[in-house]
Amino acid sequence: MQIKDNHGRPINYLRLAVTDRCNLRCFYCMPEEGINFLPKPHLLNFEEMVRMVSLMAEMGISKVRITGGEPFVRKDMMSLLKSIKNIKGIEQLNITTNGVLTAALVPDLKSLGISSVNLSLDTLDRDRFKEMTRRDELQAVLNTLDGLLENGIKTKINAVVMAGKNDQDILPLVHLTKDKPISVRFIEEMPFNGSGINKEAFMSHTSIIAKIKEAYPSLTKLEDEPNSTSYNYSINGHQGSIGVIAAFSRTFCGSCNRIRVTPTGTLKTCLYDDGVMNIRDLLRSEKNDQIIKEKLLHAFTHRAKDGFEAEANRSAEVTESMTTIGG
Numbered sequence: 001m002q003i004k005d006n007h008g009r010p011i012n013y014l015r016l017a018v019t020d021r022c023n024l025r026c027f028y029c030m031p032e033e034g035i036n037f038l039p040k041p042h043l044l045n046f047e048e049m050v051r052m053v054s055l056m057a058e059m060g061i062s063k064v065r066i067t068g069g070e071p072f073v074r075k076d077m078m079s080l081l082k083s084i085k086n087i088k089g090i091e092q093l094n095i096t097t098n099g100v101l102t103a104a105l106v107p108d109l110k111s112l113g114i115s116s117v118n119l120s121l122d123t124l125d126r127d128r129f130k131e132m133t134r135r136d137e138l139q140a141v142l143n144t145l146d147g148l149l150e151n152g153i154k155t156k157i158n159a160v161v162m163a164g165k166n167d168q169d170i171l172p173l174v175h176l177t178k179d180k181p182i183s184v185r186f187i188e189e190m191p192f193n194g195s196g197i198n199k200e201a202f203m204s205h206t207s208i209i210a211k212i213k214e215a216y217p218s219l220t221k222l223e224d225e226p227n228s229t230s231y232n233y234s235i236n237g238h239q240g241s242i243g244v245i246a247a248f249s250r251t252f253c254g255s256c257n258r259i260r261v262t263p264t265g266t267l268k269t270c271l272y273d274d275g276v277m278n279i280r281d282l283l284r285s286e287k288n289d290q291i292i293k294e295k296l297l298h299a300f301t302h303r304a305k306d307g308f309e310a311e312a313n314r315s316a317e318v319t320e321s322m323t324t325i326g327g
């Protein structure tokens with residue numbers, strides 16, 4: 001069974017945020033202090049997550065990305081990953097991590113057969129890393145990167161780029177692709193930081209590419225995979241590739257195949273909506289799986305056309321942090 005939404009787009013990809021907690025404080029994602037993390041009973045427990053993913057797999061979800069907050073601050077994450085990997089119909093299991101606690105777990109991720117890891121890394125400079133994440137953890141992240149490559153795990157680096165903050169890191173990050181088989185993807189900043197977008201710092205995907213092209217004239221557009229959120233490029237003589245994600249410009253909505261579930265079980269059928277239903281409450285009150293699937297089907301077939309429509313339909317302006325949504 002493959003569900004299509006009301007715009008004819010197949011829905012086959014779930015991004016599941018397993019916690020709102022994090023061991024970094026990236027300034028574009030959350031404030032330094034005063035964060036009220038959710039009490040544990042508010043979060044979906046592992047059993048609820050596995051039941052939900054199993055039902056969604058029966059409806060055509062075949063790819064799951066675990067995200068957060070930082071997934072590895074949630075206790076016993078490997079056991080959740082194993083359970084999700086074993087769900088019939090789940091063909092790809094990916095994870096997005098900041099890499100601080102991940103290095104020691106890389107061999108387990110390899111044996112589990114994780115499909116790929118997205119590692120967030122905005123700079124290779126220790127001081128700037130400290131400034132941007134408010135923690136001194138660059139070395140731990142680099143150890144994770146080395147471990148992923150040594151274990152042959154498909155790896156992408158995600159870097160949020162902002163003018164005057166880390167635009168000087170674009171070229172050093174691009175340089176990583178010379179000898180490493182990784183994809184380095186630059187992401188436009190979105191307003192999910194608790195206080196709205198800092199327009200002065202915003203860099204569009206086109207200006208990021210222009211900057212790379214200036215230094216690497218051989219930058220060549222690659223054919224993008226279907227449903228790709230990134231525009232991808234190669235550079236002559238580089239093992240890896242480059243990508244840009246127009247996360248704020250929202251140029252990829254036409255082929256969007258993804259839904260999101262937040263740590264409290266709110267279903268989002270677009271990153272920019274403010275939640276279309278609460279699955280946690282349904283899982284807790286409803287024993288009949290068929291009824292849950294019918295409600296999910298209703299949500300999947302009433303999606304906004306794109307991120308602009310979803311934002312316009314919100315009951316309030318964007319104030320949430322990415323850590324409560326699952327980036």
Ligand code: SAM
Pocket residue numbers: 022028029067068069070071096097098118119120158159160187188189190191192193247322323326327
């Ligand atoms: N903690 C993990 C990590 O950082 O990889 C997973 C969760 S994090 C919210 C997922 C992704 O969202 C990261 O790649 C991060 O850079 C990105 N992100 C967070 N806030 C963002 C924002 N305001 N604009 C664009 N991307 C953002």
Ligand code: SF4
Pocket residue numbers: 022023024025026029030068069070098120322323
């Ligand atoms: Fe934590 Fe990831 Fe947000 Fe950074 S981007 S504060 S690592 S959840």
